[in-house]
Each structure stands twice: as structure tokens, then as C-alpha cells.
Amino acid sequence: MVSSQKTGGFLAAPAVTYMVIFFVAPSLLLFSYSFWTASSFRIVPDFVLTNYLSSIQSLLFLKVTLNALLIGLVTATVSVLLSLPIAYYLTYVTRSKLIFYLILITWFSSYLVRIYAWRTLLGTNGLLNAALLQLGIISTPIEAFLFSPFAVGVTLVHIYLPFAVLMVISAMSEIKKELIEASRDLGTSPIGAFMRVVAPNAAQGLIGAFMLTFILAASDYVTPQMVGGSSGQTTGLLIADQFRKTGNWPLGAAQAFIMFALSILIYLIITALARASGLTRSRKSTTILTQDK
């Protein structure tokens, strides 16, 4: 046992070292910056809460942060909902890997190219408007397709859906088909079998998929800006500006950590909701609850 623990530590060491040097240390550094002050493009060591307080009192910050959270939540919800039937189909119905590879192939093209593709599709001369014009549904091109929350949502779901699909597939592949058959045999409809057996057993994976797409989408500041115009302003953009343009690193750092805290808050809310709905539960509490049976 001791030797296998040693081997485990040895195998994990490179990755752990990498993460400590290039993620944990910079993060801690950034965290300490968030209490410093900035004056004329210089940052001065200090310990003030001004950066946090002024952020949460800034109407602009609150507005873009709310926007980022909404974008993240909508993208995550839509992505997870869309990935459920795909993952179910790929796990239990077909042995063909075609759809799986079609999903992966989207990663073979550049992220920016795909954003520009959506701009072309949704623009006034784009495919969507052209099709609607041809069909006679509209008489003049709709400008609102592009540079709208709709465009942001569509593009982000397109970009992040594969992540959700992969995570949901891996969660479902842990659930044997016999479990679904057993629940059918015991009187559950197909949808009931999904709700009562697949969902609870895949819950951790579903929450993981939701959180991953949420974090990626909420922190994305390139896509929303490029296809959303003014509706695509998010916290990420604001933070980037503090570092690149105004040079106020401490304020940027504080805002980054506010987003970090909000992401954790969302995670806690999601897990609490999952537990309240009976989707997940901790084993300890179950044992206590059922002891009087």
C-alpha cells in the first residue's frame, strides 16, 4: 500500500508542480494584488478593501456581471439539456461513433473562425435572413439577429456544447443499460426510468457538465463582444480592460475574485438544488434518515 501511494505521488508530481507554479502561485499573487492600490500606472502594496467595495457599488460592474452570469446560466442550461438526448443516444442506442466524431470535429476549426462564421450566418446579409426572405416570412432583413443576446446564446452554446456532451456521455457510460431495463421491468415508463435511475446516478456528471459550461461561457469575453455588440458586455471584458488599458491591476484582481466567488456560489446553489430535489444526497444523512425504518 505504501509503495502504491508513493507511486501515485510520483505520477502526480509533474502535474501538481506545474499547477502550483503556474496556477496556484499566480492566483495567490493576484489575490494579494486585489488589496493593493494603483496610482498613475503603478501598483502599490497596501491592504484596502476599496477595490472590492467600489466594484460592487459600480452600476456598470453590477450590470455586466449580471449579464455574464445570465449568459453563463443560459448557455449551461441549454447545453446540458441538449446534450442529454445526444449522450443517451450515443450511450444506449447506437454503437456508431459518427455523431461523436462530428461533435469532436468542431474543435478542429479555430474558435475565432467559428465566431466569424456565426456573424456571417446571423448578419443582415446572412444565411438566416436570406432564408427567411426567400420564404417570404419577412420582407426586410432583421438586424436584431446579430448583436443580440440571442446571437450570444446561439454562438456560446455552439462552442461549449461539445464539452457538455463529453461530460454527460462519460457520466452515462457509468450507468449500465440493465439498470434502465430493471427500472422499466419494475413499472417505470422510459421518461420515469431517466428521472429515477439515470439522472440520480449521473447527477455528479450533470452538475460537472453544467458548471464547466457555465464557467467557460460566463468568463468568455471575446464571443459575447463579437456577436453581441453592446449586449455582449461581460465582466471578463471589464477585467481585461483593467489590466490592458487602465492599468488598474488591483481593481481587475478584485473583480476577478468577485467572479470567482460568484462561480462558487452558483455551484453551491446548484448542488443544494440537486439535493433538495432528491437528485443527489449524501450517504451519511440517508443512513440517519432511514434508521427508524
Place this chain on the structure above:
Amino acid sequence: MSPIIEITDGNKAFGSFKALQDINLSIAQGEIVTLLGPSGCGKTTLMRIFAGFESLTSGSLKIDGKDVSNLPPEKRPVNMVFQRYALFPHLDVFENVAYGLKVKGIGKDEVRERVRNMLRIVQMDHLQQRFITELSGGQCQRVALARALVNGPKVLLLDEPLAALDLKIRQHMLTEMKRIHAETGATFIYVTHDQDEAMILSDRVVLIDRGQIVQVDTPQDMYNRPNCLFSAKFLGETNILHGTIVEDASGKSAFRSAEGSFHYQPTNQIASKSAAIMSVRPEAISLFAENPARDNAIPATVTDVLFTGSRSFYHLVSDGGEALRAQVQNTPGLNRPNVGDRVHVCWPHDGSVVLPASPSH
């Protein structure tokens, strides 16, 4: 009494592969019937058709007198015990067993009462709050049985339920299975490739080979009166001789092979001069040091002896070159032949079964 399950002219094809052909079978209320056959013979497919996970390509299936062809699994009055149990890992023992009752919207008190009662029958009432991951294979088996039986199914389907258990627990569970069957009175349909399980457990055995039912009989009848070469070889061990049917001087039918002529008790009519096979069970054979001057005795040489305590298994080669096996009770004080000894192999008239050489199957 009308049969609880009745399948008429059942056929099942997967693409061009005929998984089941011309299946006709009716099973009575309260029976234990095993579907026995080698792997890939279609026995599991037949069970999945009963459960509703597969549907017949043609033919009809009635359960309790009602046509169930269009009923999904959840609407059929049957429950299944899966090969690897398929217990729900997110639920504890009590909740696993309660699952079917809860889904049907049965009141809390009744659920508790019925689950407790069923867990008592399978002797798992002391582990109600255990999670499935904390159970042994035998315990999982008991929970799986309880989870199915608690719903009061008209038919309990068991798909190789003991395959994942080791030998000792398997033998114990077979006895348990019989007890549980007696206590619940449900009809059991049991799929297995293990002839011992089938013989110990069943009222009737349905022997299946390459998608067709070969023979349906009690274990005793199937063992003693196989209707074809496949049955004779699948249940237990046997010696097969190839020859033809002849009539001897007195007009009696005899079986003639390269080894000589053998008399037998005809159980089925085989035309004279037609090719036939003779199946002789190893335990029907006696070995004699001297020529016993009886019917059905041929000289042979012992090539191997396997001593197993109460019995010994003899491998022999007849002078005609046929490999034979004999099983002899080790009675104390009896002189036993050794490897290389010359012996006479002998079996009684009723110790063999003669079958057509080119059986329909």
C-alpha cells in the same frame, strides 16, 4: 387450467439472423421451467421477449391469457432478475426492493410492510439500510430476488442469476431458490447454460439449440429418454455409438455397429436398416474382468482411471477402436481394473437409448 405463458409459432430475427424459430411453449401456473442451452442458442432472447425488452418478429405471446405483444415491459405482469442483478447503486437495500411498489403509487405503510416481509423471506431483513456496494454477491442475489418478487409477479424471469456466484454459494442459492419458490408460489422461468442447475431446480426443462426448442421434458425424462443426439449429449455425459437397426433371427430389433450387435428396449419406432445412434450413459456400464457371457458385452482396454472417492471414471478403448467412458461405484472390497487391463464392457437392455442417426434437429 389455462397456461400462464403461452407462445405460439414464435419467431425472432435480428436482421438476417434467425434468433428463434417456430417456438411453441406453454407454461403452467406455479411451475419452475428452465430454458437450457449453450450460449447463443436464443434462450436469453426468449426470456427478453417474455419480459418485453424484445418483441417477436412473428407469432403470438400470451401472458395470463392476454396478448401482450404490444405491452411495454412496465405494463407486463412479470418481473425479472438480471444476470448481474442490476440493483440501483443510488438506493439502499430497502429502497431497491421498494422501488416497484413506490412507482405503482402504493401507500407508504403497505410498501414498508411488503418490503419487510419480502426481505424476511430472502433473509436480508437485517441489512435494510446497506448500500448495494456494501453487499456480497450472494446478498445482491437475494436483494435482486426480493426486488422482483415483492411486486407479486405472475411470472418471475431469472436470467442466469447464479452465474456470477462461486460454486459453494451457487449450490446454497439453488436450495434457497426452491424454498423461495415454494413460499411465494410464483411461476419461475429460469435461463441457464448449466445442466446441473436445470436438473436440480426444474419441474420441466426446455432445451434450446440454435434458436429452436429441441425437447421439453422433466429433468428425469430428458436425461433418461433424450429425443435426439443433442439432448443426449447436452444433459450429462454419454457414450455415442454409430450403427444401423437390424432385425435378428427372432424378429427383434437390434442395433449393429462395428463393435457388434446390441439389444435395447425400443422407445421409439425406427425403421429397420436405417442408420441410428446408441447413447449409453457411463453409469449404465459395468466392467468385468472375464467375459460375462451376456448380451451387450464388448472387450476393451482401460486407458485411464479417474478416482473421485465414491466413484471412479474409466476411460476405455474398445477393440473396435471406439472411445468409451464408464462410471463405477467404488464398493469396498471390489477388485478394480487398472490402466492397461483388458476388461469386458457391458450394459443392460434398458441402459441405452437408440435414436435416429439423422435427427430432425
